[in-house]
Structures are given as structure tokens and as C-alpha cells.
Amino acid sequence: MTDKKMQLLIPVENQVRELDPKLLLACIAARQGFSSVIGSRRELEFRIDSYPKSIYLSKSMTRRSLIFFRMARKFGHDIVTWDEEALVHLPPETYFSRRLHPEAIRHVSHLFAWGRDNVELWRQYAHLPEDIPIHNTGNPRNDMLRPEMHPFYEEEVQALRHRYGDFLLVNTNFNHVNAFGSDMNLFQPVKKADELAKFGRAARGMSREYAQGLWDHKHAVFKSFQHLIPKLDRVFPDLNIIIRPHPTERHDVYKDIAARCSRVHVTNEGNVVPWILATRVVLHNGCTTGVESFVMGVPSISYRESVDDIYDNGFYRLPNAVSHQCFNFDQLRDTIHQIFSGSLGVADGDERNALVKSYLSSQDGPLACEKMVDVLAEAVTDRTDNDQLSLWDRLQRRLIADGYHLYKRLKPKLPGSHNRPEFQRHRYPGISIDTINSKIKRLQHILKDTTRLKVEQLNEVLFRMSV
Numbered sequence: 001m002t003d004k005k006m007q008l009l010i011p012v013e014n015q016v017r018e019l020d021p022k023l024l025l026a027c028i029a030a031r032q033g034f035s036s037v038i039g040s041r042r043e044l045e046f047r048i049d050s051y052p053k054s055i056y057l058s059k060s061m062t063r064r065s066l067i068f069f070r071m072a073r074k075f076g077h078d079i080v081t082w083d084e085e086a087l088v089h090l091p092p093e094t095y096f097s098r099r100l101h102p103e104a105i106r107h108v109s110h111l112f113a114w115g116r117d118n119v120e121l122w123r124q125y126a127h128l129p130e131d132i133p134i135h136n137t138g139n140p141r142n143d144m145l146r147p148e149m150h151p152f153y154e155e156e157v158q159a160l161r162h163r164y165g166d167f168l169l170v171n172t173n174f175n176h177v178n179a180f181g182s183d184m185n186l187f188q189p190v191k192k193a194d195e196l197a198k199f200g201r202a203a204r205g206m207s208r209e210y211a212q213g214l215w216d217h218k219h220a221v222f223k224s225f226q227h228l229i230p231k232l233d234r235v236f237p238d239l240n241i242i243i244r245p246h247p248t249e250r251h252d253v254y255k256d257i258a259a260r261c262s263r264v265h266v267t268n269e270g271n272v273v274p275w276i277l278a279t280r281v282v283l284h285n286g287c288t289t290g291v292e293s294f295v296m297g298v299p300s301i302s303y304r305e306s307v308d309d310i311y312d313n314g315f316y317r318l319p320n321a322v323s324h325q326c327f328n329f330d331q332l333r334d335t336i337h338q339i340f341s342g343s344l345g346v347a348d349g350d351e352r353n354a355l356v357k358s359y360l361s362s363q364d365g366p367l368a369c370e371k372m373v374d375v376l377a378e379a380v381t382d383r384t385d386n387d388q389l390s391l392w393d394r395l396q397r398r399l400i401a402d403g404y405h406l407y408k409r410l411k412p413k414l415p416g417s418h419n420r421p422e423f424q425r426h427r428y429p430g431i432s433i434d435t436i437n438s439k440i441k442r443l444q445h446i447l448k449d450t451t452r453l454k455v456e457q458l459n460e461v462l463f464r465m466s467v
Contacts, residue, residue: 006033006034006035006054006055006380007034007035007036007037007051007052007054007055008026008029008034008035008036008037008054008055008056008057008376009036009037009044009048009051009054009055009056009057009077010022010025010026010036010037010038010044010057011038011039011040011041011044011045011056011057011058011059012038012039012040012041012428013041013059013084013427013428014247014248014427014428015427015428015429015430015431016247016268016269016270016271016272017141017247017271017272018059018084018141019038019271019431019439020144020152020271020273020439021139021140021141021143021144021369022038022057022140023038023436023439023440023443024140024143024144024149024367024369024443025057025140025369025372025373026038026465027440027443027444027447027449027451027453027465028367028369028370028373028447029369029373029376030451030453030465030466030467031373031449031451032373032376032377033467034373034376034377035464035465035466035467036464036465036466037051037054037458037462037463037464037465038462038463038464038465039428039458039461039462039463040428040430040461040462041428042428043459043461043462044462045068047462048068048071048072048075048077049071049075051075051077053075053076053077053078054077054078055077055078055079055080055376055379055380056072056077056078056079056080057080057081057082058079058080058081058082058108059081059082059083059084060081060083060084060085060099061081061083061099061100061101061104061105061108062098062099062100062101062104063101063104063204065101065104066101066103066104066107069104069107069108070107072107073107078109078379079107079108079109080108080109080110080111080112080375080376080379081105081108081110081111081112082111082112082113082114082139083099083118085099086099086113086114086118086121086122087114087115087118087139087288087291087318087359087360088286088287088288088291088315088316088318088319089118089121089315090206090314090315091314091315092121092124094205094206094207094210095121096124096125096126096205097205097206098204098205098206099205100125100127102127105125105127105128105129105132106129108132109132109379110132110133110135110375110376110379111132111133111134111135112135112137112139112372112375113134113135113136113137113361114138114139114142114359114360114361115136115138115357115358115359115360115361116136116358116359116361117358117359118136118359119134119136122134135371135372135375136361137361137362137368137371137372137375138360138361138362138363138367138368138371139360139368140368140369140372142295142360142362142363142368143362143367143368143369144271144273145273145292145295145296146363146364146367148446149446150277150296151442151446152439152442152443152446153271153273153274153277156270156274156278157274157277157278160274160275160278161278164240164242164265164278165240166238166239166240166280166340167239167240167241167242167278167279167280168232168236168239168240168241168242168279168280168281168283168336169242169244169275169276169279169281169282169283170225170229170232170241170242170243170244170283170284171244171246171272171282171283171284171287171289172225172243172244172245172246172249172254172284172287173246173249173284173285173286173287173288174218174221174222174225174245174246174249175202175246175247175248175249176202176214176215176218177215177218177219177222178222178245178249178250178253179200179201179202179248179249179250180248180249180250182200183200183201184200184201184202184248185200185201185202185215186199186200186202186203186206186211186214186215186218187199187200187203187211187215188200199211213308213310213311214311214315216308217306217308217310217311217312220306220308221285221286221304221305221306223306224303224305224306225285225303226253226257228303228305228329228332229241229243229254229257229261229264230257230260230261230264231329233261233262233263233264235333236336237262237263239263240263240264240265241261241263241264241265242265242267242275242279243257243258243264243265243266243267244267244268244272244275245266245268246287247268247427248427251266251268254266272289272292273292273296276289276292276293276296276298277296277298279298280298280299280339280340281298281299281300281301281336281339281340282298282299282300282301283300283301283303283332284300284301284302284303284319284323285302285303285304285316285320286302286311286312286315286316286319286320287319288319289319290302290318290319290320290322290323291318291319291322291356291359291360293323293346294322294323294346294347294352294356295356295360295363297346298346299324299339299344299345299346299347300319300322300323300324300346300347301323301324301325301326301332301335301336301339302319302320302323302324302325302326303326303332304320304325304326304327305327305328305329307327318355318356318359321352321355322347322352322355322356323347324344324347428461430460430461433455433457433463436455436457436463437455440453440455440465451467452467453465453466453467454466454467
């Protein structure tokens with residue numbers, strides 16, 4: 001067991017997607033003596049100067065990370081990182097320019113990879129520091145897909161089945177063209193027809209040619225899904241149809257469709273895992289949920305009425321490859337009938353299993369979280385600290401912290417800011433301490449973990465877990 005005073009800082013950006021697996025990580029870390037602060041990424045980073053020396057678990061290494069990384073290192077924190085977007089990822093050169101920053105990665109002490117593909121991807125990066133270790137651990141999110149973790153969601157699964165009966169789960173990922181804010185799309189809206197559109201946030205790091213092609217393709221797929229959903233409502237009168245938008249998508253278009261249909265519902269409630277376990281079939285196009293469904297043994301269909309091999313076989317190769325692929329409505333209708341009749345299951349086969357194995361480590365044996373915590377414990381053992389600060393160092397830290405706080409307060413007010421309060425509430429609506437305690441209790445029961453944890457609510461969106 002490591003020093004009980006050592007602390008992990010675990011930021012959560014998208015609550016519905018990240019909180020459960022990161023709570024699992026915190027529970028497992030507690031067994032080795034780590035305390036954790038977990039909650040809203042924005043709030044946790046805003047308070048970075050108030051924590052003792054800790055290990056910050058970042059989920060990206062982009063240009064946007066750089067200012068914070070400099071700040072965190074200045075206050076003595078160690079930074080370890082995985083990339084939330086490195087499972088279903090862009091082609092290497094586009095991925096590197098969009099998701100990695102040469103200076104940001106130099107502030108990182110350890111990298112955690114989803115699987116072998118992720119390791120090989122990072123090793124191609126020209127600016128990868130020679131001495132940075134890459135650990136092929138897997139990711140906390142894929143821990144939650146493993147059979148032994150399914151009981152964590154059992155009550156939610158039964159509640160969803162009771163509420164909706166048999167349902168078809170439609171997972172969308174049109175955040176490149178239907179983002180919560182128009183500035184977050186691939187391109188910003190133009191005021192004149194002949195005006196050249198400026199890049200939005202989603203296009204940063206892409207060439208204009210690649211971004212334009214992706215924009216055109218995603219728009220075509222988006223339109224095909226808008227036409228598809230009312231057809232499904234008519235053709236399958238005994239099924240409810242659940243539309244689950246990407247966490248950073250707008251819901252307006254889907255709610256308008258639902259208003260014209262009989263059994264279409266739009267929700268982003270809770271983690272997607274219980275929804276996948278509760279449904280009979282997942283419908284998507286190039287969405288990570290296609291991979292998650294495959295791992296959990298739930299049939300998925302990639303609906304590909306609009307095809308562009310540059311993106312479908314480049315960016316979205318993995319989720320499309322592990323799903324049944326339908327290229328028109330007749331194929332889709334017949335495939336859904338076969339799945340519900342029991343004559344067709346998961347799109348299985350040795351080739352698909354080998355493909356997923358190359359992308360996702362820790363599908364059996366020790367959990368990814370356990371492997372990660374072992375790395376962190378060793379890193380703490382090897383660490384040498386010097387807490388003696390001169391008066392000048394303390395003054396410098398204070399000035400830097402004050403400047404950073406001012407920057408974080410002003411940033412949400414800037415045009416096109418990613419930190420607008422309404423968007424932050426959309427991504428992290430908050431959670432009660434009772435719900436946090438309930439989740440921890442269920443996780444510890446599954447883990448057969450008797451560690452006694454103290455959970456404190458630090459504010460509306462941050463919690464501390466300690467032994």
C-alpha cells in the first residue's frame with residue numbers, strides 16, 4: 001500500500017459517459033491507499049492550486065490542455081494521460097494534429113493506451129518523448145463492459161425494460177454537424193452564400209479538404225437517419241425507438257421527429273451501458289457504441305445508406321467492422337426482424353474478435369483499472385519530492401494562480417467559448433452524494449472489496465474519496 005496522503009485528481013468531462021468507470025478506478029485506487037478527488041473537470045482544474053501534490057489523470061493532450069498542464073506542473077502535480085478519443089480515431093496524421101500537442105505531451109509522465117492499436121498509433125508520433133512509458137492497460141470504460149461488471153447496472157436494465165418493453169436503441173454521433181453550439185461543429189455558420197466557412201472546434205487540426213469531406217459525409221448520414229427514424233416507427237409498431245444523441249449533440253432535431261411519431265423517445269439519461277444491455281439491437285453509423293455492443297454480446301447494425309470509404313474505412317473502421325452492415329432500408333428491416341426472431345445474433349467471427357482484441361486490452365484477467373493503479377503506485381514509490389519552497393517560489397505560484405483564475409472566469413464569456421455555463425451543465429449536470437455512495441457500494445460489492453471509504457462532498461460538483 002502506498003502513502004495514504006497521495007491523492008489522485010480524476011476529472012470528469014461528460015458525466016453520463018465517464019463518471020461510472022472513473023468511480024471504479026477511484027475504488028480500486030483506494031485499495032492501494034490513494035485518496036481521490038473526482039468530479040467536474042472545469043471545477044477541479046479551477047481549484048488546482050488548492051490541492052497538495054497529486055497525480056492528475058488527464059483524458060487528452062491537445063493544445064487546449066497546454067495552459068492547464070503548465071499550471072499543474074508548476075504546483076508540483078504529476079500528469080498521467082490516456083486519450084478518450086483514441087479508440088475510434090482519425091487517420092494518424094490527422095489524429096496527431098488534432099489530438100496531440102508536442103509541448104503538452106512533454107508534461108506527461110505516463111501514457112495509458114486502450115490497446116495495441118493505440119500503442120502503435122502513439123509510437124508513430126514524431127514528437128513522442130523518448131523516455132515516456134506507454135502502458136497497454138486498457139481503459140476504465142471497457143472495464144464496465146466486462147460480464148462481471150454487468151450487475152452494477154442490473155437495476156437500471158430492469159427498469160428500462162419495464163418502462164420501454166422491447167426497444168430499438170439508436171445511438172447517434174453527429175456532433176460534427178449537430179453540435180450543442182454551432183461553433184463546435186466542423187464549420188461555423190456563414191452569413192452569405194458565397195462566404196468561405198470558418199473552421200469550428202471539431203475541425204481543428206484537420207486539413208480543409210479532410211474537414212469538408214467529413215462535413216459532407218456526416219451531413220448525408222445525418223439526413224439519412226432523420227428519414228430513417230419515422231420509417232422505423234411505422235414498420236415496427238410493437239417496438240419503442242430510443243434515440244440517444246452523442247453527449248455533445250443538440251436534441252432539437254430528434255425531438256421534432258419524436259413529436260411526429262408514436263413510439264420515438266429522445267433521451268441522454270445515464271450511462272449508455274445499461275441501455276445497450278436492455279435492448280435487443282443497437283443501430284448506429286460509425287459510433288463507439290457499436291464496439292461496446294460487440295464486447296457485451298448485443299447485436300448492432302451500422303446503417304450505411306450513405307457511404308464514403310475514406311471516412312467509413314478510415315475514421316469509423318472499427319465500429320462498422322464489428323456490426324452488421326445494412327446499405328438500404330429493406331436490408332435493415334430484414335436484419336432487425338432476424339435479430340428479434342432470434343435467428344441472428346452478434347456479428348461474430350474470428351476476424352472480428354481478433355480486430356477488437358487488437359484495439360481493446362484487458363477484456364479478461366486483471367481489470368484495466370487494476371493495471372493502471374499498479375503503474376501509479378510504482379510511480380509514487382519512485383517519486384522524490386522536495387517541498388521546500390523559497391519565498392519567491394511561493395509568491396510566483398500565487399501570482400500564477402491568480403492569473404489562471406482570472407483566465408478561467410473570463411473564458412466562458414468569450415464568443416464561441418467551450419466553457420459556457422449552459423454547455424457545462426449539459427455535459428456535467430451534477431449528482432448527489434447519496435447517488436455517489438450508492439454507486440460506490442455497488443462497485444465494492446462486485447469487487448468483493450471491504451475497504452472502508454469516506455466520501456465528502458466538496459461542492460456541488462466535486463467529491464473526495466479517502467480510506
